[in-house]
Structure formats: C-alpha cells, structure tokens
Amino acid sequence: EPEVTQTPSHQVTQMGQEVILRCVPISNHLYFYWYRQILGQKVEFLVSFYNNEISEKSEIFDDQFSVERPDGSNFTLKIRSTKLEDSAMYFCASRDHEPYEQYFGPGTRLTVT
Amino acid sequence: AQSVTQLGSHVSVSEGALVLLRCNYSSSVPPYLFWYVQYPNQGLQLLLKYTTGATLVKGINGFEAEFKKSETSFHLTKPSAHMSDAAEYFCAVSDWGNTGKLIFGQGTTLQVKP
Numbered sequence: 167e168p169e170v171t172q173t174p175s176h177q178v179t180q181m182g183q184e185v186i187l188r189c190v191p192i193s194n195h196l197y198f199y200w201y202r203q204i205l206g207q208k209v210e211f212l213v214s215f216y217n218n219e220i221s222e223k224s225e226i227f228d229d230q231f232s233v234e235r236p237d238g239s240n241f242t243l244k245i246r247s248t249k250l251e252d253s254a255m256y257f258c259a260s261r262d263h264e265p266y267e268q269y270f271g272p273g274t275r276l277t278v279t
Numbered sequence: 280a281q282s283v284t285q286l287g288s289h290v291s292v293s294e295g296a297l298v299l300l301r302c303n304y305s306s307s308v309p310p311y312l313f314w315y316v317q318y319p320n321q322g323l324q325l326l327l328k329y330t331t332g333a334t335l336v337k338g339i340n341g342f343e344a345e346f347k348k349s350e351t352s353f354h355l356t357k358p359s360a361h362m363s364d365a366a367e368y369f370c371a372v373s374d375w376g377n378t379g380k381l382i383f384g385q386g387t388t389l390q391v392k393p
Contacts, residue, residue, distance in 0.1 A: 199380060208385045214378040269325070270315075
C-alpha cells in the first residue's frame with residue numbers, strides 16, 4: 167500500500183540554524199500539507215500546497231518557513247533560523263482531489279537546543 | 280470558520296468495556312469529519328471518515344462513529360476495548376470548500392486497563 171515517507175525521523179539542531187524536513191507524498195496525490203504537533207498539544211495546520219504553489223498558510227507559517235516541491239516526488243519544509251519554540255513533531259500529509267482524507271507520514275521530531 | 284471540540288482529554292476503560300470518545304464540531308458548510316489514531320511515536324492513521332451518505336460509518340479495528348447533524352457530533356465508539364486500542368485519538372473536520380486542510384481537536388488519550 168502506498169505511504170507517505172518523511173526524513174529524517176529525528177533532527178536535533180541549534181537555535182538559529184536552518185533545517186530542511188523532507189517528505190515523499192503518495193505519488194498520484196495532488197494536495198500536500200505540513201502540520202506540526204508540539205508535545206502534548208493538538209495537531210496544527212501549517213501550510214497547504216497545490217499546483218506548485220502555496221494555497222493557504224496559517225499564522226504560524228511566517229517568513230522563517232518555506233515549502234518547495236523541487237521535483238515530482240519530494241516536498242520539503244525549510245525553517246530558515248530555528249527557534250526553541252519550533253521544537254515539535256512535523257507531519258507531512260497528502261491527498262488526492264477526492265476523497266478528502268489525508269494520508270500522513272510518520273513525522274519528523276525536531277528538537278531545537 | 281470550523282472547529283472541533285473533544286470532550287475529555289483522557290478516557291480510561293477496562294478491557295472489554297465500551298469505548299466512547301466524544302467529538303463536537305462547528306462548521307459553516309456540510310462537514311467532512313474524520314477520526315485519526317496516533318500510537319506512541321508514530322504518525323496519524325485514519326480510522327474512519329464521514330463525507331456524505333450513511334451517517335453511521337465503520338472504520339478499522341472495530342471502531343465506528345455516527346454523524347448527528349442535530350447535535351453537531353461525531354462520537355467514536357467501539358463495543359469492546361482491547362489493550363491494543365490504547366492510543367491518542369484525534370477528531371478532525373476538513374475545510375473541504377477551501378484547501379481541504381484538517382482542523383483537529385485537542386485529542387483524547389485512551390487508556391485500557393486489564
């Protein structure tokens with residue numbers, strides 16, 4: 167069964183450093199998303215991506231964040247200058263046009279020290 | 280704007296007992312509703328979904344949920360809890376009329392006691 171994959175599973179970085187989180191969505195899916203989950207809190211939407219552009223972003227997704235689909239398979243989230251409060255689990259998800267359920271990757275745990 | 284409220288951040292049941300996890304939603308459009316499960320240190324797995332049609336939906340692992348428009352609810356149930364059901368459960372509503380993003384509730388941790 168096709169699945170969403172994410173790398174790395176765990177990333178430790180120092181405050182102020184740039185990180186890139188990578189995702190490979192399900193191959194025939196058209197819509198891509200990033201979510202984050204701070205420890206003990208709910209899953210929050212960050213950004214959605216469709217037709218090679220951002221279709222919506224949340225208040226969390228400020229200028230420090232960017233997304234890219236550099237080729238036909240990868241979908242990346244970049245944080246330019248990490249802060250302590252960026253420490254969280256980051257989930258990538260994808261879906262087809264219909265139905266509307268999203269398929270989630272296993273997540274990348276980002277720890278900013 | 281859409282929102283989801285899950286009543287009870289922590290639910291504890293005995294093995295074999297009924298599981299009931301509560302979810303209420305707010306939506307300005309007919310809602311598309313989902314339940315996801317998260318096992319420790321894992322991602323989110325879709326349990327079941329409601330979009331249109333039959334209001335009682337069945338999912339994986341013996342779970343089911345009933346969409347009740349009049350109560351704006353989508354509670355998750357399982358007749359008999361198993362130890363392996365211990366996990367975090369998230370109810371979500373889809374912003375399907377826009378970008379399809381999911382809006383999640385706070386989550387409910389299900390503990391199953393032997």
